[in-house]
Amino acid sequence: MQTATTPRKTPRQTRSQATVESILEATARVLAQHGYAATNTNRITELACVSVGSLYQYFPNKLALIAALHERHVAQMAVVLLRDLSTGSRESITKRIRRLIAAVLAAHRLEPDLHWVLERNFVALEPAYDVSPADQLVHGIVRQILDEHRAELGVVDINLASYMVLRMLESLDHATVLEPTPHLATDKLEQAIGDAILGYLTRPARLE
């Protein structure tokens, strides 16, 4: 079953791997620098010092190329997340949340512009790509934290709570990394994101 965005063939020789690598790298740079609309196969292959034909030897079409790039990108993010989140499962909830935020921020800082472009254009096109391995990883960790600290927190609906936390994480990270707001120091923002999430989770009473 060969979907439209499946890579055409896997390169076996090292030379071919280098070609594919340089194509992906070029795609990433063009996307990040010039945006989705200005990203065309000519620009990519020129920057990659490769002929168009080569591109189509490994990718059936443009979308598949970008899908592959997306996959590679989220895989790289997942590496960072796994590295930063593999420990600390016995810490306080505050520590764990703060650690989570730091990890997600680090992952977003890998290639902010590329991430931005892919998120805005590609994922919107292909909703299936929304639930990437990295997303799932973060998702799982959030659920786990909420689960393990359920007693401690006033949270009733874990589904709702984790959804909220994920949304806040994502959007605040986006804002922090991708839109460098002048006059707002990054460390203060990171602190504030933690405050917001923890505030939501641990809010003692509803002062209606």
Place this chain on the structure above:
Amino acid sequence: MQTATTPRKTPRQTRSQATVESILEATARVLAQHGYAATNTNRITELACVSVGSLYQYFPNKLALIAALHERHVAQMAVVLLRDLSTGSRESITKRIRRLIAAVLAAHRLEPDLHWVLERNFVALEPAYDVSPADQLVHGIVRQILDEHRAELGVVDINLASYMVLRMLESLDHATVLEPTPHLATDKLEQAIGDAILGYLTRPARLE
């Protein structure tokens, strides 16, 4: 000084007003249904039952057309916001925040898909359009609330706080309106958004 996105001429007769209206309407529908990339002048004019020439009588180019649509859209959002936010400036902070959330949600529900597409594609292209009247309105109200309840809240940095509140508002509303999450009832989500913002604002102590 005629910028590239200024409408070409204002329709005077009722007939031409109807034409412009139908063009804008068609543009909105095509954008919402098919997305930015698939929105071309042919599709628009076909749906509007109008010739290409008519489009270009009133808009100097495609971008100007979308700019006009954006302007119209945010104006409509502003109407809703003004209607829902004109009162209640003497209520408790909780009430005010909840009212604000409800208003912003209502505004986003006007044309969710169109809003989404414009936000993701058009505004990204033309950053000048980021600070729409509607945005400024909400921005002002948030600052005002924080200002007037400063004593009550533990907030120190008002810039930071209002930035955070705005981000949370925006992204959570987006999520709520644009991505109909199954298993999460809208009213509960709205409640949760309030909880999150109020939690952030009124969080009594930092439990580090």
Place this chain on the structure above:
Amino acid sequence: MQTATTPRKTPRQTRSQATVESILEATARVLAQHGYAATNTNRITELACVSVGSLYQYFPNKLALIAALHERHVAQMAVVLLRDLSTGSRESITKRIRRLIAAVLAAHRLEPDLHWVLERNFVALEPAYDVSPADQLVHGIVRQILDEHRAELGVVDINLASYMVLRMLESLDHATVLEPTPHLATDKLEQAIGDAILGYLTRPARLE
């Protein structure tokens, strides 16, 4: 027999005459200022403060409009020529040639840019317009001069000679009026044109 470039109807009322006049005037200005390619009916009617419909009430199409303008222009040139050439038929050949040159230059100076544009674009399109009344007038005068001074000149073939004189007149005048050559004073050029034509006509011996 209604050819394609025949004016549609002659305006009888003074108001209509004013309209036609202002259309022609606007056409002349647009042609002279912006060139043939940038001359379109919209620009013309805007400058004329007249609706497109009005234009098409008096001219069946764009070509007819320009033909009419051309006709008007050469008529104006003819007026100047007639005024300056009506006397002096008994003077010396030198005087007559110099007078002719002065007259043709004066005629070209009426609307140099417009003349340039019409000559280069319109006449090439419609070769029939090449032999305008003004041309015929000059043509006749040249023949007459050559005829009357035949004995005096070494000229044998009057056809050839008048052809040559006309060509020299035309091109040198063009150059003088339309391409203001720096470092070459106009009066010296005018003198030189006379020298050239007279030199050709009166050249005593062939120094082969």
Place this chain on the structure above:
Amino acid sequence: MQTATTPRKTPRQTRSQATVESILEATARVLAQHGYAATNTNRITELACVSVGSLYQYFPNKLALIAALHERHVAQMAVVLLRDLSTGSRESITKRIRRLIAAVLAAHRLEPDLHWVLERNFVALEPAYDVSPADQLVHGIVRQILDEHRAELGVVDINLASYMVLRMLESLDHATVLEPTPHLATDKLEQAIGDAILGYLTRPARLE
């Protein structure tokens, strides 16, 4: 620094060279046959039996294509001029002028119609193209002749004189080659052009 009329890429393979050649050839024929206004990329590519895409692989836009054609054309003219003018620098002025006229006529006869169209439309659009290699060549030769025969001639102002000679050359050649005047034999015309120029240059006295 890539100006708007610089060719896009130089064809390396023989196949692509043939393509470029056939495009230029087709452009020349369309221009010569149908004129500047009726020359569009569709017509060109159809006649060249080539797709539009191919045209735009080698020329960034229509103007660049025509610029390239112009360049090629004047280069071809320069070849003829160089061939015919490389000798004879020690002959009498009469011989030299006659030789010059014959050479310029030969160059103009290469592709009269194309030359005409390019001169009238393209060069007028892009004045930078006015001073082509061929022009400069002729210009230099005229100056040289006048300079070397200065004593012999009554010429005082060499600037003025060479300007006049060039104008006469150009316009008379134009007329001779491009407008086949019936009843005027070409050889007689060529003779007359020489008479005119020599007459101008050697005119003994001013018979005012």
Place this chain on the structure above:
DNA sequence: GATGAATGAGGGTTCATTCAT
């Protein structure tokens, strides 16, 4: 008579994709 809204064929240009070499 006058207006100007509406039309749509036509033109320039791009770019994903194919395929002969």
Place this chain on the structure above:
DNA sequence: TATGAATGAACCCTCATTCAT
């Protein structure tokens, strides 16, 4: 396998001309 020349559907936009009001 790699190349890059060739393709052509599709897109944006212009402007001469018509016609209902």
